[in-house]
Amino acid sequence: MGRLRLATIWLGGCSGCHMSFLDLDEWLFELAQHIDLVYSPLADVKEYPERVDVALVEGAVANEDHLHLIRQVRERTRVLVAFGDCAVTGNVTALRNPLGAPEALLHTIYVERVGTAGCMPHAPGILPPLIDRVQPVHKIVPVDVYLPGCPPPAPRIRALLEQIIAGGEIRLTGREMIKFG
Amino acid sequence: MAARTFTINDQLISAREGETILQAAREHGIFIPTLCYLDGVSAVGACRLCLVEIEGSRVLRPACVTPVVEEMVVRTDTGRLREYRRMIVELLFAERNHVCAVCVANGHCELQDLAIAVGMDHVRFDYAFPRCDVDISHPLFGIDHNRCVLCTRCVRVCDEVEGVHTWDVAGRGADARVITDMRQPWGEARSCTSCGKCVLACPTGAIFRRGATVGEMERDRNKIAYIVAAREQRW
Numbered sequence: 071m072g073r074l075r076l077a078t079i080w081l082g083g084c085s086g087c088h089m090s091f092l093d094l095d096e097w098l099f100e101l102a103q104h105i106d107l108v109y110s111p112l113a114d115v116k117e118y119p120e121r122v123d124v125a126l127v128e129g130a131v132a133n134e135d136h137l138h139l140i141r142q143v144r145e146r147t148r149v150l151v152a153f154g155d156c157a158v159t160g161n162v163t164a165l166r167n168p169l170g171a172p173e174a175l176l177h178t179i180y181v182e183r184v185g186t187a188g189c190m191p192h193a194p195g196i197l198p199p200l201i202d203r204v205q206p207v208h209k210i211v212p213v214d215v216y217l218p219g220c221p222p223p224a225p226r227i228r229a230l231l232e233q234i235i236a237g238g239e240i241r242l243t244g245r246e247m248i249k250f251g
Numbered sequence: 252m253a254a255r256t257f258t259i260n261d262q263l264i265s266a267r268e269g270e271t272i273l274q275a276a277r278e279h280g281i282f283i284p285t286l287c288y289l290d291g292v293s294a295v296g297a298c299r300l301c302l303v304e305i306e307g308s309r310v311l312r313p314a315c316v317t318p319v320v321e322e323m324v325v326r327t328d329t330g331r332l333r334e335y336r337r338m339i340v341e342l343l344f345a346e347r348n349h350v351c352a353v354c355v356a357n358g359h360c361e362l363q364d365l366a367i368a369v370g371m372d373h374v375r376f377d378y379a380f381p382r383c384d385v386d387i388s389h390p391l392f393g394i395d396h397n398r399c400v401l402c403t404r405c406v407r408v409c410d411e412v413e414g415v416h417t418w419d420v421a422g423r424g425a426d427a428r429v430i431t432d433m434r435q436p437w438g439e440a441r442s443c444t445s446c447g448k449c450v451l452a453c454p455t456g457a458i459f460r461r462g463a464t465v466g467e468m469e470r471d472r473n474k475i476a477y478i479v480a481a482r483e484q485r486w
């Protein structure tokens with residue numbers, strides 16, 4: 071197999087999954103021999119490219135920008151990995167869901183709780199509108215592989231990437247690979 | 252006592268009269284997943300995780316409340332059972348708000364262990380995201396309904412072992428909640444002796460010791476059976 075075109079995406083997450091990816095440390099040099107990093111918050115690429123082999127998607131779908139990006143990612147990617155608990159379950163990002171519609175919630179947080187100085191965040195074109203309910207990635211687009219963990223530990227990420235590079239069927243089982251949290 | 256001979260997964264097994272399939276299986280090291288079952292309190296067959304196939308029976312039977320019958324042929328690990336069990340665990344995750352990363356029970360949770368055992372890497376059902384309360388009115392303990400699986404272990408241990416019956420279940424379907432006394436805050440439930448048995452019995456992060464933070468809520472659930480056995484020896 072030629073070099074894999076790898077992308078990493080940052081939706082509604084804390085970037086902890088990306089930090090864990092960086093925790094691969096010197097194995098990143100090994101990885102670099104097999105992949106080209108074609109899109110990532112760690113690389114300065116503005117537009118999601120065509121013909122991506124593997125995309126690691128961190129974070130849940132929480133706003134309009136996420137919706138747009140994840141649909142583009144799905145169209146242009148062969149293997150889409152829900153990368154970490156926020157992507158797989160909604161997790162911490164979805165903690166707002168039981169509390170109701172985002173407008174009321176933002177009002178409580180930015181206006182009521184901070185007294186008179188507060189105002190609603192409003193910056194069209196800069197701040198993307200929140201969607202009603204935060205959703206795990208697979209509720210928006212089909213997902214091929216799920217990698218739980220908050221964040222997935224580096225050895226777990228490595229085990230998955232090794233399976234992907236080897237090219238066979240991907241199988242993740244047991245505490246080391248699929249424990250949540 | 253008369254012995255019963257039967258087979259589990261093609262293995263010939265002998266059980267004591269009156270023993271359940273679950274008890275016999277465990278004695279022979281055969282794993283059947285359980286959640287509502289707890290050694291030391293009565294079995295209620297509520298969670299359905301322990302369902303097994305019995306030859307000649309069209310319906311699946313919960314192993315925790317089904318007595319062994321002579322020459323019974325039991326299967327505990329068929330494709331159908333594996334799929335149902337995974338569905339049950341997924342539904343449990345979907346019906347409340349389980350955020351393991353920030354849960355007191357992370358790493359020590361029977362629900363989390365079950366998810367691993369059934370191979371749950373994601374939940375296929377829509378999450379309900381219900382609004383649930385956390386009650387920390389009790390000076391020592393707290394209850395987080397976001398994590399409750401309605402197994403009723405707390406209800407049974409409080410009633411049968413402590414002899415108090417502070418806990419019960421109120422409401423139906425998605426609105427069902429465990430309650431203390433007459434649906435009062437736990438801290439105002441005068442019947443509670445603060446013995447902590449419900450804290451020991453709870454399989455998830457729902458009932459916890461106050462002050463425990465993420466992953467700190469370890470408990471020895473075997474203590475309940477130990478207390479019961481010790482008492483039986485004495486009386």
Ligand code: SF4
Nearest residue numbers: 349350351354360456
């Ligand atoms: S109760 Fe168990 S499954 Fe639920 S959030 Fe806590 S650790 Fe996770």
Ligand code: SF4
Nearest residue numbers: 409443444446447449
């Ligand atoms: S602490 Fe003891 S008495 Fe109080 S609710 Fe729990 S089991 Fe019942």
Ligand code: SF4
Nearest residue numbers: 399400402403405453
């Ligand atoms: S509080 Fe714990 S023991 Fe009680 S029903 Fe809920 S999960 Fe079961």
Ligand code: FES
Nearest residue numbers: 296298299301315
């Ligand atoms: S353990 Fe048998 S039904 Fe719950």
